[in-house]
Amino acid sequence: MTTRHDDLTSAIQQHVWLTVETVLIALAVSLPLAIAVRWSRRATGGLLAVTTAIYAVPSLAMFGVLVPITGLRPATVVAGLVLYSLTIVVRNVLAGLEAVPPDVVEAARGMGMSRFRILVAVELPLAVPAIFAGLRVATVSTVALATIGYLIGEGGLGNLIHEGLTQYFKAEVLTASVLCVVLAVVLDAVLVGFKWLLTPWTRTKAATS
């Protein structure tokens, strides 16, 4: 026998898992994409245009298009959610890299750093705040969007919302909805914590000024 408690726990677990997977994959795809196009204005414009167009596709249609390709499994939900996150994360990675002061890059070059070293040791760390701003937006919207995954039977809390709808069980819908928002806030806070850990220099700056 499964209790409500079990239902909720497994729904939350799936929801968290969908979101974490989505954001990690989105980051893993966005970083190389953004780094590859950053030197060409045209390529950057093209990438942004494509990801923005994907973002405009309603989620219901997105899953409708993906199901015949990837089938009824969690991977389909993750694929759709990653596609939505791309526009946000790519944009912020680009903005973060662009905002690195040229003097700093110049200094790194003067120290004899290779281009790759400059990217990894100087530019990316300095872009961390902007990248995290993007990850936060992507995480929060992924938590909300993942509910539609119920269509494939893999929507975490969305499954419960749908169940509540079919059984006319308002409390279940409300509980699952509120949990979605709480989950978004919690994951957002976790990201803020990670950013704090990854950018010690922003803390010392605040202390000295």
Place this chain on the structure above:
Amino acid sequence: MKSISGIFDWLTDAAHWHGTDGIVARSIEHIELSAVALVIAVLLGLPLALWLGHIKKGGFLAVNVSNVGRAVPTFAVLTLLALTSLGIGSFAVVLALVLFGIPPVLTNAYVGIREVNRDVVEAARGMGMTGFQQLRRVELPLAIPLVLNGIRLSAVQIVGTMTIAALVSGPGLGRIIQEGFATQNEPELEAGALLVVVLALLVEAAFAWLQRVVDPMRRARKSSQTPAPAAPAVLDAA
């Protein structure tokens, strides 16, 4: 390529185009309700954003309303509305669409106005312009790219949310996808998805075009070589 010919067959069957649940009727109700919701969202969100941006107050509200809007699942709100005594008629759908349409308009227009160079506004005041004149003749024209960006994001959001309404038996093109899912009818599902994608991309393209044409500062900006941000300006939630 069986599925593509399946979509084609489904779309070319005249029976699927006519009647109250045909493609034509579904498209019209989709566009109609979306347009009504967009107009209401802009009428409610824009004046508030312009005013808050002008007096430089309420930034916390204006920026965070978007974050909250993002965190709330549209599906959850539509489901809750469907379970109230309102049911899921046109009124409830438009209400949900407006709720999700306001945040992008509000945040972008607010940021646009606030980011206008202070010196320019000072100069306008020095010329003896009243607060309203400053807003209407200086701040708004300079903020147009972001204002329109907000309206575009809102339109995209509304068209997408309108699709989700089908999941709770609401009107619109999403119904075709939903029926396809419910009856495991793949051609119908894919044809419906295709129709919605086309509509969404048309809306996106129309607003992108509008953004380019309406911007009064376009030529000036082009000559100074600063690219206007195409879409969601980086909104650092921190």
